Amino acid sequence: MSKYKLVHYINQFYGGIGGEEKADIPAEKRAGAIGPGLALNQAFGDEAEIVSTIICGDSWFNENLEEAKKTVLEMVREDQPDVFIAGPAFNAGRYGVACGAISEAVKNELGIPVVTGMYIENPGADMYREKVYIIETKNSAADMRKAAPKMAKLALKLAKGEEIGASAEDNYLPNGIRKNFFEKKRGSERAVEMLLAKINGKAYTTEYPMPDFDRVDPQPAIKDLSKATVALVTSGGIVPKGNPDRIESSSATKFGEYDITGVEDLTAETYETAHGGYDPVYANQDADRVLPVDVMREFEREGIIGKLHNKFYTTTGNGTAVASAKKFAEEIARRLIADGVDAILLTST
């Protein structure tokens, strides 16, 4: 069986050329593995080998970014490797950024799978973790013994086209894509262990870091409601009876737009809810409880609002991904603005 071929990118220090004083050397390519590449080759065993090593000064790369990328890409292209591997950069900032940038370029422009490695606080980690696989290392080269097998394992999986596991399984920095896998212990046991660590002031890793929430400032109040066109929008799943567009009861992939011209009241015969996340009995008896068309018509007659917009928009919030909800909202807002709607009453459940 022939071995998978890899090209390895390292900086001037790991290439044995010199320290900071040599950081301005341009990229050069040498045959075979050098420095950290030897540890990687060892980890690959019989399955893969580094065919060439590109050594590049950190300053030269970062100060001549476009030219550097072009030069290195050409060197990689010549060897047609199965996988490109960079670093690991540990906590070296410019080296980390270079590893991230060149890995991204090789992946996007040459279509070759890439692996790099660095310490979580390396500035390159935040810049590139969502773009390329970055194996998490400790902050110094002393970790090479442990980092090499991790990088090699992921590189081999990529070479073979195998499915990549969750970040915790394949040791890469979380890349913003949540992926399921089976832990060794059940959740309750992990919770007890995490609690004991937290109580005792020991290190633990949360399985889901809290996201930054996207807060939206409210619009200024409407000065004269009696002249405003108001639309109804709901995530409570109210749809014409029979759910003509088959909006899902959970994890909605679409929203519905329905005309309510001349509709004074939603009844059990005409409307229902498609939502699977709450007791549907009361909404099915009288869908106005979720989408208050009856009250809005009253307000319209009494002149409290100018008029009720003749279309309403609906989806099910139940289990629906925030990204989907955002997409629906952008399209709904576009249509409402185009129709000259001044305000919406947004009902949830």
Add this chain to the structure above:
Amino acid sequence: MKLELGYIDIKGIRFDDYNAIEDGVLVVNPDELVKPVLEDELIKSAHFEIAAPGESVRITPVKDVIEPRVKVEGPGAIFPGMIAKVDTVGSGRTHVMRGMAVVTAGPIVGFQEGIIDMTGPGADYSPFSQLHNLVLVMEMQDNGATAHEYEKAARMAGLATAARVGELARELVPDEVEVFETPTIAQSYSDELKDLPRVAYVMMLQSQGLLHDTYCYGVDVKRTLTTMISATEVMDGAIVSGNCVSACDKNTTYHHLNNPVIQDLFKQHGKTLNYVGTIITNENVYLADKLRSSDWTAKLADFLSLDAAIVSQEGFGNPDTDLILNCKKLEAKGVKTVIITDEYAGQDGKSQSLADADVAADAVVTGGNANELILLPPMDRVIGCLDYVDKIAGGHDGSLRPDGSIEAELQVITGSTNEMGFNRLSAR
């Protein structure tokens, strides 16, 4: 309270014209067992089927999963306030038919939820795929009762059937016995315990209405204030499920009887921590209820002088608010908190996983992304029916393919992303 659980290992189920447990095999007379179920005038038809691990069988729509147990010593009986008198349970001795469950299934009311595959990729995700299941399939009358009444009829039939089956274990010698003892407040300051961190379990219970309810000693949990219960009472069926919608993260009655947080806290009790009590709190839909219930959680934590707590959630979306409120208020009292949840990160895994968040929630255990897609191949036999697969939470138009295979989110599988930490499934 001190409770002994005596486990009777069940290795198979078969039908015959008598009822017994013979060499670990449950023998049931299905005609006899179904009679009391059919006495309920709301139930049109009912029958039993058997599903064993590894068989090419799909059970759907699943309503509840219940482990047969019987109280052999001590006050009260299994499922107090539901099918037994309301006497306090949780002490004495209880026999458990381990390795099997009574599963209720059939189109009953509302959205028809829950799939258990006994083999194939789906079987890796449901703990009930590994059990010998006695499935009670029911169909309701259409005789003018409300949806809530039909749901109750199905729920009670399942509990009563499990209790009847459990009676067969009364006189048997258990394969294994475990003893659980919860401390009083005074005992929690005994010499052996007083230097260990004081930990409680906060169990959140779904209470959002039809097919989203839970019952404690017969009380609908949405009408309760946050309160305390002995962990051993939970093992005797004091808490039962009335919910199955988005089946992946709903606690069946089986989950309550075998609550893994309770079991794992007991394992550490007296060694690394002092498991001083169990708090139960609801997940109602109104904000005022959420605020009141979470305030009360924090108050009880204060009464107990807790150092730390584990909070388990049930459901997602709306209850994410209750979860975060409980966590924030516990942490604000200085109670170090770990929460157990699951995720709705989208089929591509790129969305925010919870509907609410707070920096105080810095120790999270996850049961996995319920939106992740799974392809369930066709099975040779279907118990129940496939009519509802496109409509259930996690299904979509076209989920059910002509060959009987199902492409859907993990959400459709009963118990797949359980938030008591019942499973090994997780996500990063």
